[in-house]
Amino acid sequence: MWDYTEKTKDHFLNPRNVGFIDDFDGIGEVGSLSCGDALKLTFKLGDDERIADAKFQTFGCASAIASSSALTEMIKGMTLQEAAKVTNDDIADYLGGLPKEKMHCSVMGRDAMEKAIAYYRGETEKKIEGEIVCECFGVSDVQIERAVRENGLTSIEDVTDYVKAGGGCENCHDKIQFIIDTVLGNTPRAAKKPEALTNIQKIKMIDATLEREIKPALNQDGGDIELVDVDGNRVMVKLRGTCASCSKSQITLKHYVETKLKELVSQDLVVEEV
Amino acid sequence: MKPIYMDNNATTRVAPEVVQEMLPYFSDLYGNPSSMHAFGGNVGAKLKAAREHVASLLGALPEEILFTSCGTESDSTAIHAAIRAHPEKKHIITTRVEHPAVKNLGEHLAKNGYRVTFVPVDRQGRLDLDYLYKKLSDDTAIVSVMWANNETGTIFPVEEIAKTVRERGIVFHTDAVQAVGKIPIDMADSAIDMLSISGHKLHAPKGIGVLYIRKGTKFAPFLMGGHQEGGRRAGTENSASIIGMGRAAQLVMEYMDDENTRVRALRDKLETELLKRVPNSMVNGDPENRLPNTTSVAFEFIEGEGILLLMDQYGICASSGSACTSGSLEPSHVLRAMGVPFTAAHGSIRYSLSIYNTEEEIDFVIDKMPPIIERLRQMSPFWQQAQKAS
Incomplete structure (x- = not known):
């Protein structure tokens, strides 16, 4: 069981400002179903240019709901300049602290606030800045760098706790470590690649593995596979024969082809059907 | 507030009869069962009886019963025994939906020189048996498939798998932690070579496990040291818990009918309603x-942690497959392996009953759940979206 403060429990059990303002001035949506949490924040300004009302809808755990509730309470009465300065730490502090593993809930509140203000100011939805580092949760290098800088994070686990990056397949851990090292001013250690392959070597090995290990197995079932392209660690393939129409083809692809290629060529490979 | 306990796949209440049976061995009867004197020897006799009770629950011979500290130790012992008995074989087969006791060990071995095949399941959680059979090879040291899944309760056809695996001369192990005591098991008429049990899942205390090892199965001990357990598991016996395990084995045999009639009917009512x-x-x-x-x-469209905390307000105890409660950021590996969509995986609640549950408790839960779900959905942007769309 999580060690939630009384105030967090209170904001979960008696959430303030649940709902949606139909004639909102600003709206910010962050997160998704696949991420496991999401927040839709709306606010309305009063004549005095201060936030007169704020409402939220949240999908997520107790601390996500409590963080959203806290945020709406905090920003009421604030000017947008003031609201823009609310940090994720402020939200966590308001609740008397959050378990470390739940800090991403407060970050979600901050992000929704920023988006809602940007909407009000007519700034077109900013494309995700930077380059996606964590594919599982769609987190960019810019977001990770900001979380590290603002919260003084020093480890990959810290980054996962705050922005979720690295909490899925773990393939991006080297990149996250690189960002942490860069921010902390350490000499980034060379990404460890015990068996660094050149592109040509990699493609040759993938092709050989498909021919030798994978095709014969698929052929047994009347199926076949063709290598289309290799881009970095993305291996693009086409399924043929019975595989092409088989409802289990995605399972075959991920759990057989990908596993086999990871095992025999490189742990970093990801297989995609094109 | 008295808990309404529906989390019996996590752990169970120790049966009062079991507690009674154990108590003297914490106080007056503290002798070492291996001692020459009668004071210790009497404890030894009691352990012998406990071993017979467990053997009888499984339709096994007493010498096929090894007492361990937990289900995890039994699993680890079995898998390590098989790979050490066949050092030339470098392949292991298990499933994608095992308990971490087997899954994480498999992943560890995969990083340490073994090829590990994780057999996939379909949307209903049923194993792809053809896939499993195709993977059997002369290089396979052991096949380990759980008897019943802890998260969904899905029962796998392990007897059938064991027969095919045996025909190939390969060792078969099953983690039967959730199955024993709930479904009849007869090792006398089975091709299973090794089987793991956990005491605290069947009304014995925590800290006691069993590994069944079929007579003739090649074995190498996991813990080395003294001669206890016939030299197969060193360390002074956990006398009180072994005695409790023996009593629990007797009790679950008595209760198995109730489990399969009354408890099943309660579960069905809960689910249907x-x-x-x-x-x-x-x-x-x-x-x-x-x-x-x-x-x-x-x-x-809602997240499991919130559901559990609102249930907790009423003292209702259950589990969730959601990310927030698993301590990781992704929903349970079992639900993901089944391809349960994210909309549903995050809001999955597991109710696991026992013989101690009553109809009143079921009615109470049936009554309390709909408003809890409704309350969280009112807060969920996805529920609002889905409502608008329909």
């Missing part, structure tokens, strides 16, 4: 081949 009263809810797992005490119900 929840599905009827809560829109956008569904059952995870194989509806046909399922433990009588387990139901995993997915409530769409």
Whole structure:
């Protein structure tokens, strides 16, 4: 069981400002179903240019709901300049602290606030800045760098706790470590690649593995596979024969082809059907 | 507030009869069962009886019963024994939905020189048996498939798998932690070579496990040292717990009928009523081949942690497959392996009953759940979206 403060429990059990303002001035949506949490924040300004009302809808755990509730309470009465300065730490502090593993809930509140203000100011939805580092949760290098800088994070686990990056397949851990090292001013250690392959070597090995290990197995079932392209660690393939129409083809692809290629060529490979 | 305990796949109440049986061995009867004097020897005799009770629950011989400290130790012992007995073989087969005791060991071995095949399951959680059979090879040291899944209650055809595996001369192990005591098991008429049990899942205390090892199975001990357990597991016996395990084995035999009739009917009532009263809810797992005490119900568009905390307000204890409660950021590996959509996986609640549950408790839960789900859905942007769309 999580060690939630009384105030967090209170904001979960008696959430303030649940709902949606139909004639909102600003709206910010962050997160998704696949991420496991999401927040839709709306606010309305009063004549005095201060936030007169704020409402939220949240999908997520107790601390996500409590963080959203806290945020709406905090920003009421604030000017947008003031609201823009609310940090994720402020939200966590308001609740008397959050378990470390739940800090991403407060970050979600901050992000929704920023988006809602940007909407009000007519700034077109900013494309995700930077380059996606964590594919599982769609987190960019810019977001990770900001979380590290603002919260003084020093480890990959810290980054996962705050922005979720690295909490899925773990393939991006080297990149996250690189960002942490860069921010902390350490000499980034060379990404460890015990068996660094050149592109040509990699493609040759993938092709050989498909021919030798994978095709014969698929052929047994009347199926076949063709290598289309290799881009970095993305291996693009086409399924043929019975595989092409088989409802289990995605399972075959991920759990057989990908596993086999990871095992025999490189742990970093990801297989995609094109 | 008295807890309404529906989390028996996590752990069970120690049966009062078991507690009674154990108590003297914490106080007056503290002798070492291996001692020459009668004071210790009497404890030894009691352990012998406990071993016979467990053997009788499994239709096994007493010498096929090894006492361990938990289900995890039994699993680890079995798998390590098989790979050490066949050092030339470098392949292991298990499934994608095992308990971490086997899954994480498999992943560890995969990084240490073994090829490990994780057999996939379909949307109902049923194993792809053809896939498993195709993977059997002369290089396979052991096949380990759980008897019943802890999260969904899905029962796997391990007897059938064991027969095919034996024909190939390969060792077969099953983690039967959730199955023993709930479904009849007869090792005398089985091709299973090794089977793991955990005491605290069947009303014995925590800290006691059993590994069944078929006579003649090649074995190498995991813990080395003294001669206890016939030299197969060193360390002074956990006398009180072994005695408790023996009593629990007797009790679950008595209760198995109740488990499969009354408890099953309670589970069915709970499940049917929840599905009827809560829109956008569904059952995870194989509806046909399922433990009588387990139901995993997915409530769409909300997150499990919130559900559990609101249930906790009423003292209702259950588990969730959601990310927030698993301590990781992704929903349970079992639900993901089954391809349960994210809309449902995050809001999955597992109710696991025992013989101690009553109809009043079931009615109470049926009554309290719909408003809990409704309350969280009112807060969920996805529920609002889904409502608008329909």
